[in-house]
Amino acid sequence: MARILITSALPYINGIKHLGNLVGSQLPADLYARYMRARGHEVMFICATDEHGTPAELAAAKAEQPVDIYCAEMHETQAALARGFKLSFDHFGRSSSARNHALTQHMAGRLNAAGLISEVSEKQVYSNADGRFLPDRYIEGTCPNCGYERARGDQCENCTKQLSPTDLLEPHSAISGSTDLEVRETKHLFLRQSTLRDQLDAWIDTKTDWPILTTSIAKKWLHDGDGLRDRGITRDLDWGIAVKDGDNDWPGMEGKVFYVWFDAPIEYIAATAEWADANGLNEAAWRRWWREDEGADDVRYVQFMGKDNVPFHTLSFPATQMGANFDGSEPWKMVDYIKSFNYLNYDGGQFSTSQGRGVFMDQALSILPSDYWRWWLLSHAPESNDSEFTWENFQASVNKDLADVLGNLVSRVTKFCRSKFSEAVPEGGEMGAPEAQLIADLTTRIRSYEALMEGMEVRKSAAELRAIWALGNEYLQEAAPWSVFKTDPAQAAMQIRLALNLIRLYAVLSKPFVPDAAAAMMAAMGADDWRWPEDISDALTTLPAGHEFTTPDVLFSKITDEQRDDWAARFSGVRA
Numbered sequence: 001m002a003r004i005l006i007t008s009a010l011p012y013i014n015g016i017k018h019l020g021n022l023v024g025s026q027l028p029a030d031l032y033a034r035y036m037r038a039r040g041h042e043v044m045f046i047c048a049t050d051e052h053g054t055p056a057e058l059a060a061a062k063a064e065q066p067v068d069i070y071c072a073e074m075h076e077t078q079a080a081l082a083r084g085f086k087l088s089f090d091h092f093g094r095s096s097s098a099r100n101h102a103l104t105q106h107m108a109g110r111l112n113a114a115g116l117i118s119e120v121s122e123k124q125v126y127s128n129a130d131g132r133f134l135p136d137r138y139i140e141g142t143c144p145n146c147g148y149e150r151a152r153g154d155q156c157e158n159c160t161k162q163l164s165p166t167d168l169l170e171p172h173s174a175i176s177g178s179t180d181l182e183v184r185e186t187k188h189l190f191l192r193q194s195t196l197r198d199q200l201d202a203w204i205d206t207k208t209d210w211p212i213l214t215t216s217i218a219k220k221w222l223h224d225g226d227g228l229r230d231r232g233i234t235r236d237l238d239w240g241i242a243v244k245d246g247d248n249d250w251p252g253m254e255g256k257v258f259y260v261w262f263d264a265p266i267e268y269i270a271a272t273a274e275w276a277d278a279n280g281l282n283e284a285a286w287r288r289w290w291r292e293d294e295g296a297d298d299v300r301y302v303q304f305m306g307k308d309n310v311p312f313h314t315l316s317f318p319a320t321q322m323g324a325n326f327d328g329s330e331p332w333k334m335v336d337y338i339k340s341f342n343y344l345n346y347d348g349g350q351f352s353t354s355q356g357r358g359v360f361m362d363q364a365l366s367i368l369p370s371d372y373w374r375w376w377l378l379s380h381a382p383e384s385n386d387s388e389f390t391w392e393n394f395q396a397s398v399n400k401d402l403a404d405v406l407g408n409l410v411s412r413v414t415k416f417c418r419s420k421f422s423e424a425v426p427e428g429g430e431m432g433a434p435e436a437q438l439i440a441d442l443t444t445r446i447r448s449y450e451a452l453m454e455g456m457e458v459r460k461s462a463a464e465l466r467a468i469w470a471l472g473n474e475y476l477q478e479a480a481p482w483s484v485f486k487t488d489p490a491q492a493a494m495q496i497r498l499a500l501n502l503i504r505l506y507a508v509l510s511k512p513f514v515p516d517a518a519a520a521m522m523a524a525m526g527a528d529d530w531r532w533p534e535d536i537s538d539a540l541t542t543l544p545a546g547h548e549f550t551t552p553d554v555l556f557s558k559i560t561d562e563q564r565d566d567w568a569a570r571f572s573g574v575r576a
């Protein structure tokens, strides 16, 4: 038994996530967590909402709520949707937790003790009316290049010219509209990542099993131009984690908070501490996952994320962890493998949270159960390339894979048995060559499925599972118990006994992808035996003759053309 720590990139708090976000980290992470648990490993699966930063403040202002209330409510909304999609987090935490405040301040203190923090004076725009410094994007004005009146302080979206706030004509605050702005000097802390460059470089070089895509992104940031740059870790905001040097005040940093990129990955650790707190466990319970000197030396740590998050997870967060261990006294568990994803597009364009384009998690669950979405998203996960959601493809995939292949097998076998025998596993007959062949074929495919799941090959795993389901249908097609029954009822009984056992086996194998359907299949078989099949022949004799089952309701309904067209129209525009 191994110990596996799994984290999914943290969903940002400013709204409900779309299906592209879901398949870019949380859902494949859940697939992997479920599989590893099914194989008997000890798993810690962590996620949380990422709650700090200006976008959270603005979303709260738009919702006319105080930012802490807004975040608390949106966290509950996101947590409920995660439960709806059956995401099996051990804990779904909050980056605004007391645990993360304390740990982020602690990490900053360690980095300061290591000499890895510098203070830098910057000139920034201050809005007197708003009583705050404004990030570049929240200053608007007229573009000096093209005359566009709503250019932002970082860029004109009309002519795409890169700007700095002082370039804008008639600049004003995007928050209040006030023109009472001035440039003020402000002091910020920087993490001196540049001094850790060689250490990070050597560490990346040990990751020989990482995809080239991942290591090449890290290497580019390490070596392009002047090499890895130092990064600001503080901001002039109200909402966030107060800048402290461990437990002590940080002179000159009063009223400032840590920059969200600094505290968010630390929440992976803090959320595990939140898990211990929520379960009444002690410090050792979470530290054995994160501290190599307190039990985490045998943990394998796997991170899931979209490709845009790779630089932070290969460089900035490792820099924080390495820096905090400058004297060898705090060996934090660092990532062993990063699984990153490309983008899922929506019907000829991009999913967009800001524009409300695409299908969002709440909308998806309002029209179909989570298994339908889980299956489509995972079997079309954007791994080697971007992939695209279309309603035609969704309908075809659900109807063919789930209804025709898996659902139909369960329905045919149970209904036939009920009508010709009873709702109990029938007795009689002996297995022959066709059954031996089926067992051999299943064994080959299941061993292949295991290897693909261990390797986090999401689409290929789905294809292998679909092929495993198809083997059952092919066997039944050729064995044809409905014909055999007329001349040799004992032979038909053996075939159906095998097929009923196949349903239980499919429940075990399919649970990581479609957990609700798997539970329904297992319950219908009157069983609760979720042991992973080591020997397929044994696994197919688990339910003995005489064992009672119930004929289940339809597992998967087909999507009609009317439904497809209705949904395509409903979700073609932008969300209100």
Ligand SMILES: [Zn+2]
Binding pocket: 143, 144, 145, 146, 147, 148, 151, 156, 157, 158, 159, 160, 161
């Ligand atoms: Zn312009």
